Amino acid sequence: MLEATPKEIVDRKALRINPAKTCQPIGAMYAALGIHGCLPHSHGSQGCCAYHRSHLTRHYKEPIMAATSSFTEGSAVFGGGANLRQAFTTMYKLYNPDVIAINTTCLSETIGDDIPTLIRESRESGIIPEDKVVIHANTPSYVGTHIAGWSNMTKAMVTYLSTKTDTAKNQINLIPGYVEPSDTRHLKQMLKTLGVEAVVFPDTSEVVDTPQTGEFHMYPKGGTTVEALRTTGNSLATLALGPEASKAAAVELEKKCQVPYQLLDLPIGIAATDRFVQAVMEVTGVEPPESLVEDRGRLVDIMTDWQQYLYGKRVALSGDPDQLVPVTEFLISCGARPVYVITGTPSRYFETRCKEILQETVPEAIVKADTDLFYLHQLIKNEPVDLLISNVYGKYIARAEDIPLVRFGWPILDRVGHSYFPSVGYRGSMHLLCNIINTLLERKDRDDPDEVFELVL
Amino acid sequence: MNEVIFQERAKQIHRKGDAPFELACNKESLAGAVSQRACVFCGSRVVLYPIADAVHLVHGPIGCAAYTWDIRGALSSGPELHRLSFSTDLQERDVIFGGEKKLTQALHELIDRHHPNAAFVYSTCIVGIIGDDLEGICKKASQEKGIPVIPVMSEGFKGNKRAGYNAACKAMFRLVGTGDTTEISPHSINILGDFNLAGEIWIIREYFERMGIEVVANITGDGRVGDIARAHGAALNVVQCSGATMDLAKMMKEDYDIPFVRVSYFGIEDMAEALYKVAHFFKDDSEILHRAQQIVREELSTLYPQLQKYRQDLQGKKAAIYVGGAFKAFSLVKAFRLLGMEVVMVGSQTGTSEDYRELHEVTDEGTIIVDDSNPLELSAFLKEKDVDIFVGGVKERPIAYKLGLGFCDHNHERKEALEGFVGMLNFAKEVHATVMSPVWRFVPRREIRQ
Incomplete structure (x- = not known):
């Protein structure tokens, strides 16, 4: 299928082949699902909403609920105001959500629908009941990527809801980044272990990883509540994990409610998790309990027990900037050589940090943002790698070049586990590392001729 | 809450035997509905996508290309160009200054590298607004490259999936009539x-x-x-x-x-x-x-004996159907009947009144017939009818599983051939496997029932 990929790399300006990104609205929809009782609303053609729901469904194997303004030719000419008003009426009548989180699309952005005004007017005319929350984010599909969409919607939670009152709260805010429900769940657990009160937002655990009960709930148990979101203005500090996804909301909180923030890499791998724990300690004054120290020890134990299989291994990575930076760092600390690191998202943070991490040990590494998987495939064709770490779309390259693949990131449409087993924190990193090591060993067993094929590795 | 839904949507739901048959359909989905429907682009894309020796270039922001990248197992016995994702990845400046140059450049690059036998260029919502001259660009590219370069007028907002089918047909019709037919048999x-x-x-x-x-x-x-x-x-x-x-x-x-x-x-x-x-x-x-x-x-002589063992287990089990086109539903109703099963609910996204009348005729008393349904409604019907298996597409699958029911994908994600005589056997196997799976016993709602 990929046989047409030529080795020779030419600069492409007009054509994207096999993208390593998608558009803003889906990220906004995913973030909005992390608010309790929220119905995401896509202000555009109904295809956008259908595609986002299908895509998220394929990744989470869960029902994904969202409504759409169902634009028609009339809306494209006269604006989508009437559609949005109709949509409010329909949603309150049929689904009665506590929160509606509106994201725009390329169509509604280009037409120029003024969402805040439309919300205000609908509120004044009583279409939006008084006790209901409506927030919105501008998410034009032709600017940034799904990460920007997540970031914009998370920022909107602050803009619309965070409030500073006189009563300071002994809690921190944690913005977990564009991560899996398993990651958010684990981060909450870590904070609990550390004895820290926190508002974690958005929080998609218990929303897109719900237990089987035999019932379908339009609004699952999970999600950050509006009440909790309001109190974020009174928190001691904000820890924002993954700058591309989380920075905007943290900055907004500081601007709006003077809550200071710390920007951290996602806590994947030993060093990044150390920095996260350190930051929590600094902000709250807590000391890590023995159990957390032991988790750390177990992670280091795996790293030492199996280092011989990772040392010097050439690794190619594709994914989202916030994930790739700490994973690159983690691989370096395990002795591997991340030689190609690419993302479809334009990101200075990604390029600067990755180069910083790689310059000492892998100076020849190629780090590139705003590119695609066709380019990564070309790199690999020129000089192969031992391992590919990528979301599901890496499977074509892995097959074409016969490279072992560790599925990591978003989306994963063909395997189970990402919703349930985290990659953040010491424990999550153990899980990720085991996956990497086992994948390499699986390949070794497959490739080894009989005479060297061994029982014990 | 369900009461309200049924009132609002009463005209698009019919219970056979309740009243003379009448069903409103082919209506635009209500804005604000959690509709299972898609857009014009989606309709065009699914129809043209399997043409394997053409390049399919999506002219628009990245999402439209990303969400339709190889999501349908439309197999090819030869070239696999259709499985790659090509997009002009329109950016803000393109939206302001127009995307024509970019499109021309992308087409040239694609055609030079892949030497396809044709190129389809899909228009998306944004292209409909900024007004790129797709027709002109495609015509020029076609002249320069010597292959058909065909615009597909599939702006998402110009209707529903059905309009997309039409745009796809118009695009293909431009190809028809350009080839040599001398060797073709009269049969x-x-x-x-x-x-x-x-x-x-x-x-x-x-x-x-x-x-x-x-x-x-x-x-x-x-x-x-x-x-x-x-x-x-x-x-x-x-x-x-x-x-x-x-x-x-x-x-x-x-x-x-x-x-x-x-x-x-x-x-x-x-x-x-x-x-x-x-x-x-x-x-x-x-x-x-x-x-x-x-x-x-x-x-049939090989198939019938093999079907019997499945039929034994499936006799009397209840099925619900919700598919894209109603035509498929007719066959499914008959296929379930052949397995001794009862169809208690049947619906589609895009059925016509003619389709629904025919469905009404082939179904049993009490069967729910529904147009353009939504998850809440579907889950209410599935529970009310105490269904054993639900047949649908990607968005229906998790609803079935959450309710603790068997499921069969009769849409893009089917993994077994369901057509033909052998397809009936595969269908029986698949239905049997999911209905008889022991896992449903652990679903709390159904534990209580047992």
Whole structure:
């Protein structure tokens, strides 16, 4: 299928082949699902909403609920105001959500629908009941990527809801980044272990990883509540994990409610998790309990027990900037050589940090943002790698070049586990590392001729 | 809450036996609804996508290309160009200054590298607004590169999926009539409305070939540009699926006077009827009908005994159906009946009133018939009817599983061929496997029932 990929790399300006990104609205929809009782609303053609729901469904194997303004030719000419008003009426009548989180699309952005005004007017005319929350984010599909969409919607939670009152709260805010429900769940657990009160937002655990009960709930148990979101203005500090996804909301909180923030890499791998724990300690004054120290020890134990299989291994990575930076760092600390690191998202943070991490040990590494998987495939064709770490779309390259693949990131449409087993924190990193090591060993067993094929590795 | 939904949507829901049959359909979805429907682009994309030796370039922001990248198992026996994702990835500056230059450049690059036999350029919402001259650019590229470069006018907001089917048919119609037809047999057909999911068109083609009929073009499963170009040389169009390629058949009837028949390849009855319908068309050669009868006899004699063991387990189990086109639903109703099962709910995204009337006729008393449904409504029906298996597409699957029901994907994500006689067996196996799986015993709601 990929046989047409030529080795020779030419600069492409007009054509994207096999993208390593998608558009803003889906990220906004995913973030909005992390608010309790929220119905995401896509202000555009109904295809956008259908595609986002299908895509998220394929990744989470869960029902994904969202409504759409169902634009028609009339809306494209006269604006989508009437559609949005109709949509409010329909949603309150049929689904009665506590929160509606509106994201725009390329169509509604280009037409120029003024969402805040439309919300205000609908509120004044009583279409939006008084006790209901409506927030919105501008998410034009032709600017940034799904990460920007997540970031914009998370920022909107602050803009619309965070409030500073006189009563300071002994809690921190944690913005977990564009991560899996398993990651958010684990981060909450870590904070609990550390004895820290926190508002974690958005929080998609218990929303897109719900237990089987035999019932379908339009609004699952999970999600950050509006009440909790309001109190974020009174928190001691904000820890924002993954700058591309989380920075905007943290900055907004500081601007709006003077809550200071710390920007951290996602806590994947030993060093990044150390920095996260350190930051929590600094902000709250807590000391890590023995159990957390032991988790750390177990992670280091795996790293030492199996280092011989990772040392010097050439690794190619594709994914989202916030994930790739700490994973690159983690691989370096395990002795591997991340030689190609690419993302479809334009990101200075990604390029600067990755180069910083790689310059000492892998100076020849190629780090590139705003590119695609066709380019990564070309790199690999020129000089192969031992391992590919990528979301599901890496499977074509892995097959074409016969490279072992560790599925990591978003989306994963063909395997189970990402919703349930985290990659953040010491424990999550153990899980990720085991996956990497086992994948390499699986390949070794497959490739080894009989005479060297061994029982014990 | 459910009460309200049913009031609002009362006209699009019918319970057989309640009142004289009447069902509102082909309506735009209500804004604000959690609709299961998609857009024009989606309709065009699914129809043209299986043409494997063409490049499919999505002119728009990245999402439209990303969400339609290889999501449909439309198999190809040769080239696999259709499985790559090509996009002009429009950015803000393109939206302001126009995307024409970018599109031209992208087309040149693509055609030079991949040497496709044609290029389809899909218009998306934003292109409809900024007004890029797709027609002009494609025409110019076509002249320069010497292959058909065809615009697909599939701006998302210009209707629903059905409008997208139409845009796709118009695009294909530009190819039809451009190829050489001299060698084509008088006993020849085009297969329309099959997308070769899980290799289905290969099964169907083989039946026709065994009958002594030449298949000129697959439209579009395992499709080729050159075949479509000479499709006007076929004697008959055999059309499956309610909406997707019907418009093309009608256009070919009008311009080339090629008659068409509507068929379905799902289930024993419909499959056999499809072969007979085609055989009857070629009256001049009685051997064709004879061979069709022989095929049906042979296939059934191996199939029936094998079906029995599944039927034993499935007897009396209840099924619900919610599919894209209503035409598929007819066959499914019959197929379930053959397995001894009862269909208690049936609905579609894009059915016409004609479709629904026919559904009303083939279903049992008490069956719920529904148009353009939504998750809340579907889950209420599934629970009310205490269903054992739900047949639907990607968005329906998790609803079934959450409710603790078996599920069969009869849409893009089917992994087994369900068409043809062998497809009936695969269907029985799949239904049997999911209905009889022991996992449902652990679903709390159904634990209580037992």
